[in-house]
Amino acid sequence: MSRIPRVLSIAGSDPSGGAGIQADLKAIAAHGGFGMAVVTALTAQSTRGVVDVHVPPLPFLDAQLRTLSDDVAIDAVKLGMLASAPVVAVVERWLADVRPPLVVLDPVMVATSGDRLLASDAEDAIRRLCTAADLVTPNVPELAVLVGEPVAATWDAALAQARTLHQRTGAAVLLKGGHLDGATCLDAIVDADGVHVVAGSRLAATSTHGTGCTLSSTMATLAAGGATWRAALDVAKPWLAAAIAAGESLDVGAGAGPVDHLHALRGAMPTTSWASDAWARTAGVRADVDACAFVRSLGDGSLEPERFRWYLAQDAIYLGEYARVLARASALAPTGDEQAFWARSAASAIEEEASLHRSHVTEVPDRAPDTRAYVDHLQAAAHGAYAEVVAAVLPCFWLYADVGARLAALDDAAHPFHDWLVAYGDAGFAEATRQAIAIADAAACAAGPTLRGRMDAAFDRSMALELAFFEAPVRVRLEAAMLG
């Protein structure tokens, strides 16, 4: 007798891996379940949208379902993209025959990209299918279709529609607030016991492809493990928020990217990459950087201009010294390619990045303590071996490219810090960061355990000093002399 929940996803395939059965299998595994999948439809899809849909012959869907349930005891079923009324009918008949103990219905109608995933004449069939589900997980537009009312513009209006859906179908409803506006992003369970709201921050993130699929299969797995819908949502909602935040670093596709379903396991995975280990080890520091007042207010434009100028003045001092350390990496590099890479990076630190400062900074101030500490650390590393120098400068690439990619989503031509956001959200900077990571990994491969330990320490200290550098402009008392 296994206590590992056996969870079946009956859904469409998304080759990009962010939504559909691919997302479901990852989310089920991430929550300790054993995932299985029956494919209703194949989509030609990427993070940019859905290009085509192919629905295999219905007898084949029926064969997939019955072959599986003749053999395997299923603890929970999650229903996703069902494509058409005839597909719904096959699934409905199978549910009536097999009667799985838990059924979660994600009434997928339209993809994140806006493409239709359900024929318009199949809406009645989905409404009927709700009565066979234990939990239905509509987003706000899907809920409107299910209750036959206009799309709710407020949370309260959506809650009223969720109550209607629960009363009409008997199913518990997980109302998802992703499509509403506001600084918070609410979800709620609406059932016979009333309303249970789970709040979270609305993340300024582009990695939201497949969040609905991921949430519904997570709910099915947690419930199959014994949780109530309320307890399951209490766990699933913050887990999904962390998966969205971690998804920003995945670098999958140019559209709405996927969440990182396995984010919570990254630190425990075997890897052969020194850089991946270093990155995972410093996840806490990175979360603090994202959450710090300076980065948040830089993103939403509310940062006081004097504090931005103070930061840039300190950064100009930092960049001048950082460029010398990059030049040291160039001097020590074992190959011509690496020598050229660091020399180019040194030149661009001096020229391109300093030009940002010329446009904002009028006076050269004193070194602040956090600037001094970071520069001292880099200079000390510059006396060490090549691998140590590389490890010490890597956070300056990686953390800025990472934060920059997230902040770029908030940018427009009128943003008060537009030129800064453009510089660090730039594809060329992301490419340079990839090269620096690859060089660090190669250097770590060639290093013995002692030098690797020094690389770890150099990287971790640079990450901690990056955080302090980001916190300093908001903490500092601005003196008239510093304002420039």
Ligand SMILES: Nc1ncnc2c1ncn2[C@@H]1O[C@H](COP(=O)(O)OP(=O)(O)OP(=O)(O)O)[C@@H](O)[C@H]1O
């Ligand atoms: N920007 C965001 N920040 C935090 N959570 C979010 C954000 N966008 C969506 N979510 C969460 O993701 C889940 C899915 O919500 P949403 O309302 O977007 O469903 P959906 O439209 O079915 O998803 P999908 O994008 O996969 O089609 C909910 O838990 C919601 O709260």
Ligand SMILES: Cc1ncc(CO)c(N)n1
């Ligand atoms: C296959 C599939 N199912 C569901 C969604 C909804 O996000 C999607 N984009 N693709």
